[in-house]
Amino acid sequence: MSGKIFHAPFLALHPGFEITGSWERSKKLIQQDYPEVKSYPSLESVLEDEEVELVIVNTPIDSHFEYTKKVLLAGKHAVVEKAFTVSLAEAQELHALAQEKGLKLSVFQNRRWDSDFKTVKRIVDQGVLGELVEVTFSYEQHTPELSPKAHLETPTPGSGLLRDRGSHITDQALSLFGMPNAVFADLRIVRPGSIVNDYFELLLFYDQLRVRLKGGFVAREAVPAYVLQGLRGSFLKSRGDLQEDKLVAGEKPNTTDWCTEPEEKRGVLHTEVDGVVKRELVETEKGSYLDYFEGVYDSIVNNIAEPVTSADGVNTMTIIDAALRSDAEQRVIRL
Known part of the structure; x- marks a missing residue:
């Protein structure tokens, strides 16, 4: 629901993004709406794809830390659905890892734009x-x-x-x-x-x-x-x-x-x-x-702060x- 409703429509609309595909763990549905994209069989296949620069993690909260850490270790920018993580310690570790790798990490707190x-x-x-x-x-x-x-x-x-x-x-x-x-x-x-x-x-x-x-x-x-x-x-x-x-x-x-x-x-x-x-x-x-999403694009292309930073995520946690x-x-x- 998150990918179909809150992310893909805006990524498709924004001229700076190109949807590469989605790892769909059960139902394979993304190609019904975006026939030109991939349905990846695993997270590893997403991370091995050199075309992928930004990964959106929108799985249930208790998997955010594991998946986002893998994304950052693969050298890719990340957007993570709310809540950022299960615990404050997890949020702090992801924030530190993104800083260390020089990668953009943003929490999808879309309600700031309500x-x-x-x-x-x-x-x-x-x-x-x-x-x-x-x-x-x-x-x-x-x-x-x-x-x-x-x-x-x-x-x-x-x-x-x-x-x-x-x-x-x-x-x-x-x-x-x-x-x-x-x-x-x-x-x-x-x-x-x-x-x-x-x-x-x-x-x-x-x-x-x-x-x-x-x-x-x-x-x-x-x-x-x-x-x-x-x-x-x-x-x-x-x-x-x-x-x-x-x-x-x-x-x-x-x-x-x-x-x-x-x-x-x-x-x-x-x-x-x-x-x-x-x-x-x-x-x-x-x-x-x-x-x-314009803020995420601008943060990656122009190396400025994310619209909702990982430090913001740490504060919320x-x-x-x-x-x-x-x-x-x-x-x-x-x-």
């Missing part, structure tokens, strides 16, 4: 809320039934909602506010029949700011996914990016009108500017995962590692 989060970032960058005091990012929906994807519901080192969706909003928070001073976490199992964590709440402690990150499957009535409270004002924004829905429906991305949120999803800004209090709906930014310890020990973990 329309809703891009709008939140614009509001933060503009400083119209004054000093931020409290921020909540949530990734919640109403799907109490267990997922048919076995790897999501089986207790493995890489399973659980914290690593799955939690890695997205953790990365978003760190990209805006940097690393916190401390972390407190509450992880739970709430769905009937579930045996992996399917609810999380993290509290990130900064000097004056508190950032709350929440995720779960039992929110029948959605609350704003982004709530920012500053000394001068508030900003509330629902989750409204349409890219995944369009891609799942089979639509192909383009470079002109991809992708605009409906107007009813606009965020509410209520703040004071130059002594005047105003409350208004604000225009939403356009989301585009193509911008992530630092928070997840601290959250797991915090929940287990029921205490605040200082970083």
Whole structure:
């Protein structure tokens, strides 16, 4: 699903990339959409192909470290799906290896290029809320039934909602506010029949700011996914990016009108500017995962930083590692 929906359409659209093929471990499907490419029989066959310069690792989380390490040792650049790795130690080892080899290693945190989060970032960058005091990012929906994807519901080192969706909003928070001073976490199992964590709440402690990150499957009535409270004002924004829905429906991305949120999803800004209090709906930014791939291309061709660096991945895994310890020990973990 990841390759078909989130990666191949943008690689095919971007003029700087040529899809060479895919290692398909079970179903052989890529040639139905891209008949000119290869279906590799093994990872080794991918790594032995001298044409291949960049490998995207989009397997289940608990195999990310093994496969990405092989990719880097073969001298090829890598993009790794979220969560980066199972553990902080694995993330640090891959980061160090990429640095040693002079290779580009990026984590696919595509949600930085969602329309809703891009709008939140614009509001933060503009400083119209004054000093931020409290921020909540949530990734919640109403799907109490267990997922048919076995790897999501089986207790493995890489399973659980914290690593799955939690890695997205953790990365978003760190990209805006940097690393916190401390972390407190509450992880739970709430769905009937579930045996992996399917609810999380993290509290990130900064000097004056508190950032709350929440995720779960039992929110029948959605609350704003982004709530920012500053000394001068508030900003509330629902989750409204349409890219995944369009891609799942089979639509192909383009470079002109991809992708605009409906107007009813606009965020509410209520703040004071130059002594005047105003409350208004604000225009939403356009989301585009193509911008992530443009950043990967630019990093390889022009030897600049990746759009999401392996150091960013290490930071996210630092928070997840601290959250797991915090929940287990029921205490605040200082970083």
